[in-house]
Amino acid sequence: MSIARIEQACAALPDDWLRPARDIGIARFAANGFPSTRHEDWKYTDLAPVAERTLAYLANPPPAQPAPVEPLQDHGDSMRVLFVNGRLAPGQRLPVAEGLSLVALADADAAGRARILDRLQALRADPAADLAALNAAFISGGLLIEIAAGARIERPLEILLQADGQPVAAQPRLVISAGANSQVTLIEQYAGTGAGLTNAVTDLHCGPGAQVSYTKLQAESPDTHHVALQRLVLERDSRVQVVQLDLGARLSRNDLQVELGAPGAEVSIHGLFVADGTAHVDNHTRLDHLAPHTLSSEIYRGIAANQGRGVFNGKIVVHDGADGTDADLNNRNLLLSQRAEIDTKPELEIYADDVKCAHGATTGQLDANALFYLRSRGLAEAQARSMLVNAFAKEILERIPLPRLRETVQQGLELRLARDAEAPA
Amino acid sequence: MLKIDDLRVSVDGKPILNGLSLAVQPGEVHAIMGPNGSGKSTLAHVLAGRPGYEVTGGSVQYHGQDLLDMEPEERAWAGLFLGFQYPVEIPGVNNVYLLKAALNARRRHRGEEEINAIEFLKLVREKAALMQMDESFLNRGVNEGFSGGEKKRNEIFQMTVLEPELAVLDETDSGLDIDALKIVANGVNSMRDPARSFVLVTHYQRLLDYIEPDYVHVLADGRIVRTGDKGLAEALESGGYDGVLAEAANS
Ligand SMILES: Nc1ncnc2c1ncn2[C@@H]1O[C@H](COP(=O)(O)OP(=O)(O)OP(=O)(O)O)[C@@H](O)[C@H]1O
Numbered sequence: 001m002s003i004a005r006i007e008q009a010c011a012a013l014p015d016d017w018l019r020p021a022r023d024i025g026i027a028r029f030a031a032n033g034f035p036s037t038r039h040e041d042w043k044y045t046d047l048a049p050v051a052e053r054t055l056a057y058l059a060n061p062p063p064a065q066p067a068p069v070e071p072l073q074d075h076g077d078s079m080r081v082l083f084v085n086g087r088l089a090p091g092q093r094l095p096v097a098e099g100l101s102l103v104a105l106a107d108a109d110a111a112g113r114a115r116i117l118d119r120l121q122a123l124r125a126d127p128a129a130d131l132a133a134l135n136a137a138f139i140s141g142g143l144l145i146e147i148a149a150g151a152r153i154e155r156p157l158e159i160l161l162q163a164d165g166q167p168v169a170a171q172p173r174l175v176i177s178a179g180a181n182s183q184v185t186l187i188e189q190y191a192g193t194g195a196g197l198t199n200a201v202t203d204l205h206c207g208p209g210a211q212v213s214y215t216k217l218q219a220e221s222p223d224t225h226h227v228a229l230q231r232l233v234l235e236r237d238s239r240v241q242v243v244q245l246d247l248g249a250r251l252s253r254n255d256l257q258v259e260l261g262a263p264g265a266e267v268s269i270h271g272l273f274v275a276d277g278t279a280h281v282d283n284h285t286r287l288d289h290l291a292p293h294t295l296s297s298e299i300y301r302g303i304a305a306n307q308g309r310g311v312f313n314g315k316i317v318v319h320d321g322a323d324g325t326d327a328d329l330n331n332r333n334l335l336l337s338q339r340a341e342i343d344t345k346p347e348l349e350i351y352a353d354d355v356k357c358a359h360g361a362t363t364g365q366l367d368a369n370a371l372f373y374l375r376s377r378g379l380a381e382a383q384a385r386s387m388l389v390n391a392f393a394k395e396i397l398e399r400i401p402l403p404r405l406r407e408t409v410q411q412g413l414e415l416r417l418a419r420d421a422e423a424p425a
Numbered sequence: 426m427l428k429i430d431d432l433r434v435s436v437d438g439k440p441i442l443n444g445l446s447l448a449v450q451p452g453e454v455h456a457i458m459g460p461n462g463s464g465k466s467t468l469a470h471v472l473a474g475r476p477g478y479e480v481t482g483g484s485v486q487y488h489g490q491d492l493l494d495m496e497p498e499e500r501a502w503a504g505l506f507l508g509f510q511y512p513v514e515i516p517g518v519n520n521v522y523l524l525k526a527a528l529n530a531r532r533r534h535r536g537e538e539e540i541n542a543i544e545f546l547k548l549v550r551e552k553a554a555l556m557q558m559d560e561s562f563l564n565r566g567v568n569e570g571f572s573g574g575e576k577k578r579n580e581i582f583q584m585t586v587l588e589p590e591l592a593v594l595d596e597t598d599s600g601l602d603i604d605a606l607k608i609v610a611n612g613v614n615s616m617r618d619p620a621r622s623f624v625l626v627t628h629y630q631r632l633l634d635y636i637e638p639d640y641v642h643v644l645a646d647g648r649i650v651r652t653g654d655k656g657l658a659e660a661l662e663s664g665g666y667d668g669v670l671a672e673a674a675n676s
């Protein structure tokens with residue numbers, strides 16, 4: 001990887017207060033480069049194609065001012081913000097709601113800058129953080145979302161991150177802070193066309209007593225490469241419900257990291273990933289229980305069809321002193337063809353006492369008895385299979401907070417798997 | 426309508442049905458009785474097209490078509506229904522949603538229009554009332570958490586909605602309490618019709634007190650060894666299989 005070329009590309013970015021942060025990112029990335037399959041956490045996921053694309057796309061940095069876009073359709077059930085190729089699209093009227101502040105990173109005030117810098121510099125010794133450093137090197141056009149203490153944001157905030165088909169490396173960055181006792185529903189959605197690259201970083205900080213619903217829907221085009229780091233920090237008595245859907249892209253890798261930092265913090269995670277065609281989908285989650293009486297529950301469902309390849313790794317670390325932790329992790333996977341594969345590994349590390357931890361993982365095929373039962377009632381085989389796959393995914397899909405989105409996702413899933421069933425395996 | 430001729434079936438190389446013949450005409454009710462493991466469920470499964478059975482000889486004609494050549498769903502479209510001895514639990518698939526999909530799949534296949542939502546709801550309510558099933562069962566997962574008896578009742582409920590021409594009911598009476606047995610029998614009797622036939626697999630004569638059979642067959646070692654009328658079931662009830670089988674061997 002040619003660091004000189006990265007530096008050159010970064011130099012083209014606007015000269016704003018973020019420049020020192022970019023330099024830190026460049027330095028870190030220069031030292032470590034892309035995660036290697038020699039690292040245990042990356043052994044199944046080879047980022048060579050991502051590295052290749054990054055380098056190739058440096059020649060085409062997204063224009064500093066992307067073309068203005070059509071105003072978003074307002075469905076009335078949400079507030080919407082649009083990113084194109086990793087940057088906040090200009091010319092849009094950002095939603096306004098009492099207690100909600102949306103500010104381009106470059107325009108942040110002193111307090112906002114401190115918050116952003118803190119996140120940009122929080123790079124732990126972890127290859128996923130090397131990718132975050134690369135993102136930091138190109139930081140520009142990200143968004144700071146702040147919810148005031150005690151504010152209750154009624155309508156969900158949808159952040160749509162679209163690829164417009166140009167061969168570019170999108171490096172979107174969201175820095176989110178939910179103030180004490182605030183309530184908000186956030187939906188981060190990736191979609192678009194072309195063979196781009198997304199290297200996303202989202203930071204979500206939940207103040208004491210905050211209640212946050214956070215959904216990420218990755219539905220990128222089938223030729224996209226998508227890597228993402230999501231870091232959640234939970235303070236005392238805060239509660240976060242995460243819905244994590246990985247449905248698109250040729251290669252996708254998510255690192256979801258949650259710090260339960262103070263007593264009473266509680267996270268629930270519902271994840272679904274689908275690898276069809278020749279897609280490769282890798283989900284790594286890491287939950288750090290750092291304080292007593294913290295709760296986590298995590299349910300992941302994985303589906304692999306055709307020659308799809310899935311990876312799930314769920315790590316739970318109960319740190320010294322985090323007594324009274326309650327953690328529950330369950331992963332079930334469904335293989336729809338002989339050549340599909342899913343590797344799963346739950347990992348527990350416990351250094352505290354009086355801890356309740358349960359974990360389980362299974363991988364299997366569609367229940368042949370159920371399939372025959374449905375067919376005996378007159379459902380064609382394809383319809384019966386699709387019904388069983390939907391039943392499998394349902395537990396996760398019904399957690400999607402926006403009914404309109406739930407429906408779209410479900411229909412999309414049905415279409416995809418129907419197409420996959422037709423494709424010769 | 427159904428003609429089984431010298432049917433031979435193996436599972437994992439082990440012969441289970443050894444030259445079974447049976448003919449069912451429209452409007453008839455046939456009861457099949459026989460010791461555990463004699464091959465009754467195997468017959469029911471093979472008729473419905475369950476994978477995993479190897480047909481090594483014989484034939485099955487349904488309305489002149491080669492039944493064994495049809496997919497399970499094609500058999501359903503052609504009017505065949507299997508009431509399972511062990512109905513399958515399918516969490517996440519809603520009971521009425523399945524019924525509607527099943528009904529419409531058959532209608533589409535027959536070139537008929539799909540049933541509209543209001544008509545369907547009316548039909549389902551009417552049949553649920555007939556089977557004295559609480560409507561809460563309709564919106565649960567298919568058989569999910571149902572008791573043994575509730576599952577059987579659900580099978581017959583599905584049958585009354587789907588209105589098959591030939592229903593093969595495998596031990597639908599097992600596990601039913603006395604009231605439920607009457608309800609199930611009533612469900613079956615409500616559907617008796619000169620054009621519709623039933624094959625009832627049962628261990629108990631009691632069911633046949635409620636559903637009058639035209640023929641009673643004894644299946645043993647993968648063959649029909651005796652055929653008679655309702656009196657045969659009574660003889661079995663009092664004398665067990667030993668007597669009847671010995672008599673069959675001597676004749
Ligand atoms: N998948 C299988 N593998 C091996 N043996 C099988 C299989 N399915 C059925 N059998 C055997 O075939 C024989 C017939 O079984 P079947 O279920 O048809 O009996 P049945 O007459 O319905 O018995 P019951 O009255 O107990 O329901 C039994 O010996 C059974 O063990």
Ligand SMILES: [Mg+2]
Pocket residue numbers: 465466467510595596
């Ligand atoms: Mg049986």
